[in-house]
Every structure is written in C-alpha cells, then in structure tokens.
Amino acid sequence: MKITEEIKISDNGFVFNSKTGDSFNLNPFGLELIKQIAEDKDFESIRNVMLEKYDVDDLTMEKDYYEFYAMLKHHQIIAQDDSLDFK
Amino acid sequence: MSKLKYEKPVISKITAGVPNKFGMPAKQRIISEIDGIPVPKLMEDFGSPVFVISEQTIRDTYAEAKRAFETRYPKVQFAWSYKTNYLDAVCNVFHDEGSWAEVVSGFEFQKALSNGVSGSNIIFNGPEKSEEDLTLAINHNACIHIDHFDELYLLIETTRKLNKKARVAIRVNLDAGIYPIWDRFGFNYENGEAWNAINRIMLAENLEMIGLHTHIGTYIMVASAYAVAATKLSNLYMAIYRKFDHWLKYIDLGGGFASKNTLKGAYMPGSETCPSFDEYAEAISNAIISSEIPHENLPVLFMETGRALVDDAGYLLTTVLANKRSTQGRRTMVIDAGVNLLFTTFWYNLGVFPSKEVSTHVEESTIYGPLCMNIDVIRDAINFPQSKVGDQLVIERVGAYNMTQWMQFITFRPNVVMIDLEGKAHVIRRKENLDSLQSFEVAIKK
Numbered sequence: 001m002k003i004t005e006e007i008k009i010s011d012n013g014f015v016f017n018s019k020t021g022d023s024f025n026l027n028p029f030g031l032e033l034i035k036q037i038a039e040d041k042d043f044e045s046i047r048n049v050m051l052e053k054y055d056v057d058d059l060t061m062e063k064d065y066y067e068f069y070a071m072l073k074h075h076q077i078i079a080q081d082d083s084l085d086f087k
Numbered sequence: 088m089s090k091l092k093y094e095k096p097v098i099s100k101i102t103a104g105v106p107n108k109f110g111m112p113a114k115q116r117i118i119s120e121i122d123g124i125p126v127p128k129l130m131e132d133f134g135s136p137v138f139v140i141s142e143q144t145i146r147d148t149y150a151e152a153k154r155a156f157e158t159r160y161p162k163v164q165f166a167w168s169y170k171t172n173y174l175d176a177v178c179n180v181f182h183d184e185g186s187w188a189e190v191v192s193g194f195e196f197q198k199a200l201s202n203g204v205s206g207s208n209i210i211f212n213g214p215e216k217s218e219e220d221l222t223l224a225i226n227h228n229a230c231i232h233i234d235h236f237d238e239l240y241l242l243i244e245t246t247r248k249l250n251k252k253a254r255v256a257i258r259v260n261l262d263a264g265i266y267p268i269w270d271r272f273g274f275n276y277e278n279g280e281a282w283n284a285i286n287r288i289m290l291a292e293n294l295e296m297i298g299l300h301t302h303i304g305t306y307i308m309v310a311s312a313y314a315v316a317a318t319k320l321s322n323l324y325m326a327i328y329r330k331f332d333h334w335l336k337y338i339d340l341g342g343g344f345a346s347k348n349t350l351k352g353a354y355m356p357g358s359e360t361c362p363s364f365d366e367y368a369e370a371i372s373n374a375i376i377s378s379e380i381p382h383e384n385l386p387v388l389f390m391e392t393g394r395a396l397v398d399d400a401g402y403l404l405t406t407v408l409a410n411k412r413s414t415q416g417r418r419t420m421v422i423d424a425g426v427n428l429l430f431t432t433f434w435y436n437l438g439v440f441p442s443k444e445v446s447t448h449v450e451e452s453t454i455y456g457p458l459c460m461n462i463d464v465i466r467d468a469i470n471f472p473q474s475k476v477g478d479q480l481v482i483e484r485v486g487a488y489n490m491t492q493w494m495q496f497i498t499f500r501p502n503v504v505m506i507d508l509e510g511k512a513h514v515i516r517r518k519e520n521l522d523s524l525q526s527f528e529v530a531i532k533k
Contacts, residue, residue, distance in 0.1 A: 015098070022100060022101075023100075023101045024098050024099060024100050024101060025099050025101060026098050027094060027095075027097045027446070027448045029093065029095065029096045029097075030096035030097050032096075033096045034098075052090075053090060053091055054090055054091050054092070054093040055089075055091065055093050056093035060093075060475070064095045064096055067410075068096040068098065070412060071098050072098065074412075074416040077098075
C-alpha cells in the first residue's frame, strides 16, 4: 500500500490531504517514518534502518510502527484496499 | 557512534475548533519528587500504585488557614473532619497542630478517642447516632450536634437513663444564597424549626446548650455565603441570650471550603477560582464581629475544614500499563490506579503529570484505570505527552476523601505513605493482601 496521491508532506512535518482538506502534524520520528513509507519500503527494511539509527528495541519499534501505520490508515493517508490487509 | 534518542512516532490532526482561551501550556509540568524523595524511589520502595502524603504540606496549609482566621477573629478553634481522611497518622498531625476532632459516627468517635483526643474536644455531627453512640458521647462529655427531633428525644431519654447531662448544639440548615440549599441535615432556620428546637433544648433539664452549628454545603466557591450563614447563626445566638439569659460558648461554621482541584465542567481551573482562606476568614469574621453580639461575649468560632486542608498534601503515584487507540483514533492510556482508589475523580478533573522529562508532543487523551469496568475513567480528556508502558505518573491533590471513600474492588488497596518533616517516608497504612481480606470471611460449617 502506498501513500495516496493527494497527500503532501513538508520537510517540517506538516501533512496536507487535498482530498479531504485535513491537515496534520508529525513529530520528527513520525516524519522520518512516513518518508520511508512513502518510498514504499517494507517494514523489515524500515525497522533495520531505525534500529541502527535510534536507541530503541525491536519490539517497541514494531509496536509503535503498527500503531502509527494504523493512524495513517485512519486518517486516510494510506489507502486501505482490503480490511483484512495486515502490513 | 551513539544512537539518537527515540520518540514514539505521532501524527495528530490539526483541528480548528473553538479557540482555547488559555492556549497550550508552554511546558509540560513534571512532578519528579515529593518532599525531596524522587518518585521512582518511592515506587521502588512502596510499589505502584501508592498514595503519598506530605506532612509538611499538611502543616503548611493548616498554618495558612489558622493565620487567616486568627488574625481576624479572637477565638478560633479548628476541628479535624475525620471523614475527609481518618488515617491515624493524618489525624495525629492535625491534633498535634491543635485541632479537635469532628466525627460523624460511633466508629469515628472511637477512632478519635484511640488517637488520644479528649472526649470534650470531640464534636459529634451526623444524622446517625445510636443510643450506644450517644451514651459514649455523653460519658466522654463530647459536644453533640443534634440533627433532628427524633435524635433530640433519644438524647433526652439517654441522659435520663444515665442520669447525666449532655453538652449539645443544634445543626442549623439555612439559605445562604447559594444553590443547592442543603436542607437535609439539621433544623431549618427560615421556617422557625431551629428556634423551636432551641426552645425545647433549653427547657430539657439534662441538656446544656453550648453552641450552634451549620454546614452550608461542600466545595463552596462563594465566600460571601459564609457571611450570610454566620449572620443568621449570630441572630440565633443573640435570640437565645435575650430569651434565656444564656450565652452560648461557640458558633460552628462547619466545613465546605473548596480545595484547588478543578470541578468537572468548570471553565477556569480551581486554583484560579476558589476563594483563599483569607477570603473565607474575612467573610465569616466580619459577619460575626459586625453582628449585634457584644465583643466581650463573642463566641468561639469553630471551623471543621477538611478538604481544603488536606487535598493538596495527597499524591497518588501510578504506572502506565498500556497505550491504545480508540476506533475514532483517539489516544487512550491505561494506568494502574482506578476509580476504586480515586473517588474524587467523579467530581474533579484531577491533575495527572509525568514524573520525568517526556516528549514535547502532547495529544488529547483519555486515561483509564485498570478495572474491567466501563466507568473506570480517570480523565476523559487531557492533553498529555506520549508515554510508554512503565512510565511513572503523579496524580496530585488527592488527599481528601479518597483514602476514606476508596473501596476494595477487583484490586487490593495500596500502601499509603507519609513523608515526615525530615523527608523520611513511612508506611502509614499497609497494602491489603488476600489474607487480610479473607480474615473477614467466615466459612459455613456443614
């Protein structure tokens, strides 16, 4: 799944959805994560990059990643094609 | 190369709603220690959750209240409201400061006696006094505040049986110009019921009328209401002198001063809106001094302040158990202290604070307790920084009522710790365990 075309992400963490008119704020780690998701990287490769760079354990990283991912879906930043999709 | 500090990824929707008059706080307040002891140390030593009471804060608050009244009125006596917090260690701090005891049941009466309070320094309020309770009070020469006529006649009957005199006052309910009017306790002033009761008492041979009492309500945010109450009691005080040539010893204005907690639904924080001790003292003292009572016959002013004296001294330390998202995407957090420990969370938006530097990213959140019950909500909406499992939080201003109205439900009640004036922490009530709870249960013999 990709970030939808209508989403614009600025370098300071501001996100605008031109389809819904909603705007969002990201914290620095959220910004870094969403950029990698935008590059269509899968979880494994994102995790490896983040574990290398940040002082975090793999379980915390995984838990927070999926919560963040769920919020992106909730805000329609990532299109959800299949409700059973788990990525 | 050292790794960068991690912070949970967050995305928050920007909503253009009703502008907040106060804006966002510039910096998240943190409570990292209580009276010099770090929060992690307290939780390591005494578990989580744990109530912590600051003796220093109790004494400072008491001194502030006492100064406010004693600089305005010549004869003031505080009586510690047992129901607000009747842990012995707490009561004894107040007694050490000079407080009498104000009790509302036989149980509390016995607790005051066991704390070494002289019976004549106990004010016995409340609508529930059995013959046994009244006998105890008469034998200890307590000040019995009569609540209703049935109690008055039970008291007369009991004094006859004992062939002893009882020292009494009546509780007066009145319209102090505030809503709601508390009229369920005592005798009404406006319809003459109080005056009727006074006349019957003055004619009863075994009753010595020594005072008048009123308790106009709780969390009273208008100091002038006390002035109205004090004026009405002063009128009764003078009426008794005129008719019976009898000077009462005291006027008791009860309790009801607001603490700095913020009531649910309030727009402004309680710390900004609640009257100070000085404002209450000014209203009450002025009303009595400017009444027609001659200055040489001014009564002793009794105050039964509870909440405002002890709320600030109590903290509840708690731990984050989980973070969740509701179906609406709202952040929710589960902590290990529930409404079973925090009765006052039903009235107040209690202050919840991190115990260490946290993320600067705050998000509107709901804080749930650990109970498997839908009502277990500590805060339904609070701007709170991101926290992770195991983070330690501090809930402030929980010294009043929580440690008496708490209930053993689903979990054990935790340790209660008092930090003394030297900064040492002492357990003043042990955490419950299975044995302590089961000791009350009795198996049916077959």
